[in-house]
Amino acid sequence: MHRWSKLFIPTLREAPADAEVASHKFLLRAGYIRQLGAGLYNYLFLATRSLNKIMAIVREEMDTIGQEFYLPGLLPKEPWEESGRWGAIGENMFRLKDRRGADLCLGFTHEEIMTGIARGELRSYKQLPQIWYQIQTKFRDEPRPKSGLLRVRQFIMKDSYSFDLDEAGLDRSFNQHDKVYRAIFSRCGLRFVAVEADSGAMGGSQSQEFMVYTDAGEDLIASCPVCSYAANLEKAVSRLGPLEEMAATGDGKPELVHTPGCAAISDVAAFFKISPASDIKCVAYMAERGFRGEGHEKWLPVAVFLRGDHSVNEAKLLGLLSASELRPMQAEELAKYFRGPAGYLGPVGLRPKETANPGSSPLEFAGGGDVIVVVDKSLEGRQNMVCGANQLDYHLRNVAPGRDFSWTLAADIRNVNEGEGCPSPGCAGKLVVGKAVEVGHIFKLGTKYSNSLGLRVLDENGKEVTPIMGSYGIGIERILTAAIEQSNDANGFWLPVSIAPFTVVVTITNVADAALRATGENLARDLEAAGLDVLLDDRDDRAGVKFKDADLVGIPYRINVGKKASAGQVELVTRATSTSVDVVLSEAVALVKKRVQEEILLEESD
RNA sequence: CGGGGCGUAGCGCAGUCUGGUAGCGCAUCUGCUUUGGGAGCAGAGGGUCGUGGGUUCAAAUCCCUCCGCCCCGACCA
Structure with a gap:
C-alpha cells in the first residue's frame, strides 16, 4: 500500500x-x-x-x-x-x-x-x-x-x-x-479534435493532427460549428463572402494617384474611402530553396499579393514554393526588384518569372523575369482595385488583376479569418479559430x-x-x-481515472486518533483489494493541509475518514466537481468502484 | 539566432538607483499547545548574493566577460 x-x-x-x-x-x-x-x-x-x-x-x-x-x-x-x-x-x-x-x-x-x-x-x-x-x-x-x-x-x-x-x-x-x-x-x-494538417515541404499526401483545445497551445485551428470541418490554420481554407467592386473612374484604366503619407493599408483605405478588401497588399520575401549543404539554392525574390484585409500564411507559401525558409526583403532588395519603397509596392510593371514545370513538385523557375510573383486566389477576377505604384507617395487605382498585371503562380496562400464561410460544400457555417495543442499526428x-x-x-x-x-x-x-490544461482550477487539477497516478486518496483527518487511523487503513486495504490504485494519506498533519494537497495533485477521488467515522460514515469527494457525499463505510468501496466504472465507460464511448 | 526580462536560503521576494554588519514571508528542525480547509507560541539551522575579472580602504550594489533560466518571433509530439 x-x-x-x-x-x-x-x-x-x-x-x-x-x-x-x-x-x-x-x-x-x-x-x-x-x-x-x-x-x-x-x-x-x-x-x-x-x-x-x-x-x-x-x-x-x-x-x-x-x-x-x-x-x-x-x-x-x-x-x-x-x-x-x-x-x-x-x-x-x-x-x-x-x-x-x-x-x-x-x-x-x-x-x-x-x-x-x-x-x-x-x-x-x-x-x-x-x-x-x-x-x-x-x-x-x-x-x-x-x-x-x-x-x-x-x-x-x-x-x-x-x-x-x-x-x-x-x-x-x-x-x-x-x-x-x-x-x-x-x-x-x-x-x-482531429484536424487536417499541413504535410510540409516533404510531400506526403495526407496528414491529420489530433488536437486538444487550450490557450496554452501553440497551434491555431479553424473549425466549423455546423459541420465537421476542422483544419490547422496552416492548411485551413474558407469560402469568402461576395464583395462589392469599386466603380471605375475615368477611362477605367490604371490611374496614378498622389497619396502622400499613405504607407499603411488603413491610410490607403481611408484616403480612397474604400474597404481594405479593395486594396492589394504586397508582402515581399526572399525564399531559400533546398537545404543547407547539397542542392542549396540561394535566396530568390518573391512578391506576394493579396487582399488588404488578408494575411500571408507562410506555411502555405513555403509549401507552394518548395522553399525551406523565408525572410522579409530588405530595403536594398525592395529597391532592386520593385524600384519603390515599402508601403508603395505594387504588382503593376513587375516582370514575373515563369515556372519551368507547372504543377509539379518541386517547382522550378525558368530564366527571364525578375521576381516570383504569387497572387492569392481571392484576387482572381477582381476589378478596380487600388495598389502601390512602386514609387513613393503614389498608388494606382482601377487595377484589375490579370488585365493590368500577371503572375508566376496563383494559389491559396492566405490565413483564414474567423467568421469566414466554411469550405465544406453546401455548409453555411462560419469558421471559428481557437488555440490548441497537438497530441498526435498521422501522416502518409x-x-x-x-x-x-x-x-x-x-x-x-x-x-x-x-x-x-x-x-x-x-x-x-x-x-x-x-x-x-483541460481540467484545472485555482486549487489544482484533476485527471481522468485512466491516467491519474492514483484513483483515490484516503485521507485520515487525524492520525493521532487510533480509531480513525484503523478505519482509514482498513478502508484503503479494501479499496486496494477491489483493484483500485489507492493512496493512503496517513501523514501527521492537520486535515486542512491534507485536503489542500489532495486537491492539488490530480487524484480524481478522495475519501475523508473523519469525524463521522464513529457513526460508521465516511465522505466521498469528487475532485472534478468539488462535491461530496456521505456514505456508509461498508458501502464506500462499492460506490467508488461504481463511479470509476462509469467514468471509464463514458470515456470509452467518446 | 533576433528582441525583452531575470539570476540574493528549498519556494516567493526585498535590498542594487545613492557602495559600508545580507534581510522578510513560507518551508525545514526542536519543544509545548492545537487537530475538518495550508495552526499558535518559543527557539534553532540554512547564503562562495549565477561565474570570472576590474574599480575601490570597502562591492549583492558600479564597470566588463562568460554562463544559466523565462517570455515574444521562425520548428514540431
Missing part, C-alpha cells in the same frame, strides 16, 4: 515564478516534475505513475494493429545521410562524435531506422503490410523550449511506421491509426524513405516494387499536459 507519509511528493505552496501555463505550474506544485535545464525535466513519482498509465493505454491500443519494437536512441550518421536528412534537419538534431570520431546523433524520429530494418528483411509482398511501433525517448534541440512539458528537448513519443504494397494498403494503415488514436485519446479522457509518407534507402519487395508478378509508408506519432507527456 502507498502511504503518503513514506512517499516523496514534494508539493509547493507557491509556483516558481517562471512557470506560466497552468500545466507547468501544477506539475511543479504537485511534485510531479522538477526542472533540470531548459526543456529538460526530471519526472518524479507521481508523473512517472501517470505516464506509465498513459503508455499502457497506448500500448494496449497499438497492439491491436501493430508490433512493438524498441530501437536505440543513439544513432549512427549513415542512415540519415542516405535519406538526405543528415543535412536537411539542421540545428534541431543533437549531434555528437564517438571516441573514434564517428558522427552520431540522438534519435529525433525513426523513419530511417525502421526503413533500414525493413530493407534488410522484407523481400516479398506476402510480408506486407507491416506496422511497427515503439514507445521511446526522442531528442530535439528545440529553438525555444517552453511551457513546462509542452515543448521540451527530450520527450517520450510513441512512433509507428507502416509499410504497404500500394496506396489502398496505406489508406488502410492510416485509417487503422486514425481509429486507434481516437480510442487512445478517448480512453485518456481528452476532449480532442509515400515512398520518400523507402526510395532513398532502397527498400524494395517483389510483388506477385515477381517485379520489384517500392513499399509505401506512413508515420504516426503521439506525444506521451502532451497527453498528461493536455489533460491538466
Whole structure:
C-alpha cells in the first residue's frame, strides 16, 4: 500500500515564478516534475505513475494493429545521410562524435531506422503490410523550449511506421491509426479534435493532427460549428463572402494617384474611402530553396499579393514554393526588384518569372523575369482595385488583376479569418479559430524513405516494387499536459481515472486518533483489494493541509475518514466537481468502484 | 539566432538607483499547545548574493566577460 507519509511528493505552496501555463505550474506544485535545464525535466513519482498509465493505454491500443519494437536512441550518421536528412534537419538534431570520431546523433524520429530494418528483411509482398511501433525517448534541440512539458528537448513519443504494397494498403494503415488514436485519446479522457494538417515541404499526401483545445497551445485551428470541418490554420481554407467592386473612374484604366503619407493599408483605405478588401497588399520575401549543404539554392525574390484585409500564411507559401525558409526583403532588395519603397509596392510593371514545370513538385523557375510573383486566389477576377505604384507617395487605382498585371503562380496562400464561410460544400457555417495543442499526428509518407534507402519487395508478378509508408506519432507527456490544461482550477487539477497516478486518496483527518487511523487503513486495504490504485494519506498533519494537497495533485477521488467515522460514515469527494457525499463505510468501496466504472465507460464511448 | 526580462536560503521576494554588519514571508528542525480547509507560541539551522575579472580602504550594489533560466518571433509530439 502507498502511504503518503513514506512517499516523496514534494508539493509547493507557491509556483516558481517562471512557470506560466497552468500545466507547468501544477506539475511543479504537485511534485510531479522538477526542472533540470531548459526543456529538460526530471519526472518524479507521481508523473512517472501517470505516464506509465498513459503508455499502457497506448500500448494496449497499438497492439491491436501493430508490433512493438524498441530501437536505440543513439544513432549512427549513415542512415540519415542516405535519406538526405543528415543535412536537411539542421540545428534541431543533437549531434555528437564517438571516441573514434564517428558522427552520431540522438534519435529525433525513426523513419530511417525502421526503413533500414525493413530493407534488410522484407523481400516479398506476402510480408506486407507491416506496422511497427515503439514507445521511446526522442531528442530535439528545440529553438525555444517552453511551457513546462509542452515543448521540451527530450520527450517520450510513441512512433509507428507502416509499410504497404500500394496506396489502398496505406489508406488502410492510416485509417487503422486514425481509429486507434481516437480510442487512445478517448480512453485518456481528452476532449480532442482531429484536424487536417499541413504535410510540409516533404510531400506526403495526407496528414491529420489530433488536437486538444487550450490557450496554452501553440497551434491555431479553424473549425466549423455546423459541420465537421476542422483544419490547422496552416492548411485551413474558407469560402469568402461576395464583395462589392469599386466603380471605375475615368477611362477605367490604371490611374496614378498622389497619396502622400499613405504607407499603411488603413491610410490607403481611408484616403480612397474604400474597404481594405479593395486594396492589394504586397508582402515581399526572399525564399531559400533546398537545404543547407547539397542542392542549396540561394535566396530568390518573391512578391506576394493579396487582399488588404488578408494575411500571408507562410506555411502555405513555403509549401507552394518548395522553399525551406523565408525572410522579409530588405530595403536594398525592395529597391532592386520593385524600384519603390515599402508601403508603395505594387504588382503593376513587375516582370514575373515563369515556372519551368507547372504543377509539379518541386517547382522550378525558368530564366527571364525578375521576381516570383504569387497572387492569392481571392484576387482572381477582381476589378478596380487600388495598389502601390512602386514609387513613393503614389498608388494606382482601377487595377484589375490579370488585365493590368500577371503572375508566376496563383494559389491559396492566405490565413483564414474567423467568421469566414466554411469550405465544406453546401455548409453555411462560419469558421471559428481557437488555440490548441497537438497530441498526435498521422501522416502518409509515400515512398520518400523507402526510395532513398532502397527498400524494395517483389510483388506477385515477381517485379520489384517500392513499399509505401506512413508515420504516426503521439506525444506521451502532451497527453498528461493536455489533460491538466483541460481540467484545472485555482486549487489544482484533476485527471481522468485512466491516467491519474492514483484513483483515490484516503485521507485520515487525524492520525493521532487510533480509531480513525484503523478505519482509514482498513478502508484503503479494501479499496486496494477491489483493484483500485489507492493512496493512503496517513501523514501527521492537520486535515486542512491534507485536503489542500489532495486537491492539488490530480487524484480524481478522495475519501475523508473523519469525524463521522464513529457513526460508521465516511465522505466521498469528487475532485472534478468539488462535491461530496456521505456514505456508509461498508458501502464506500462499492460506490467508488461504481463511479470509476462509469467514468471509464463514458470515456470509452467518446 | 533576433528582441525583452531575470539570476540574493528549498519556494516567493526585498535590498542594487545613492557602495559600508545580507534581510522578510513560507518551508525545514526542536519543544509545548492545537487537530475538518495550508495552526499558535518559543527557539534553532540554512547564503562562495549565477561565474570570472576590474574599480575601490570597502562591492549583492558600479564597470566588463562568460554562463544559466523565462517570455515574444521562425520548428514540431
